[in-house]
Amino acid sequence: MNLVDECFLEDELATVNYASQFSSLINRGDLVFLSGQLGAGKTTLVRGLLRFWGYQGPVKSPTYTLLEPYETRCGVVYHFDFFRIEDAEELTFIGMDELLDMDAIKFIEWSENALSELPEPNIKVSLQVEGTGRCARVYENR
Numbered sequence: 001m002n003l004v005d006e007c008f009l010e011d012e013l014a015t016v017n018y019a020s021q022f023s024s025l026i027n028r029g030d031l032v033f034l035s036g037q038l039g040a041g042k043t044t045l046v047r048g049l050l051r052f053w054g055y056q057g058p059v060k061s062p063t064y065t066l067l068e069p070y071e072t073r074c075g076v077v078y079h080f081d082f083f084r085i086e087d088a089e090e091l092t093f094i095g096m097d098e099l100l101d102m103d104a105i106k107f108i109e110w111s112e113n114a115l116s117e118l119p120e121p122n123i124k125v126s127l128q129v130e131g132t133g134r135c136a137r138v139y140e141n142r
């Protein structure tokens with residue numbers, strides 16, 4: 001994967017606002033892995049993207065539901081969270097193969113808990129806490 005962007009996001013608002021810049025890298029059907037410790041801003045970044053794409057409803061972390069789908073002006077967006085996945089084979093029970101084949105943008109938090117069942121992502125975003133802000137690094141695999 002090639003590093004294509006790196007920036008410091010000083011707070012939650014900066015993370016939401018970064019979405020407009022980051023969105024230019026995302027294509028319909030892309031698989032995007034989001035990594036970073038708890039509270040690093042993964043869901044906040046997805047919320048910013050959804051707002052940028054016109055979605056106005058609530059955006060919550062899918063930690064307990066595994067998946068939250070959204071309709072946007074850019075098409076369907078699937079937001080996954082695999083924090084609670086203990087065995088990657090659990091994904092077969094939710095029909096992950098079919099979901100990955102959909103013509104939707106797919107964001108996956110905690111992908112490292114299921115790497116054996118996932119294809120390579122098109123984009124990977126790493127969010128690392130630095131002081132009161134976050135360092136965002138974006139990698140592409142195209």
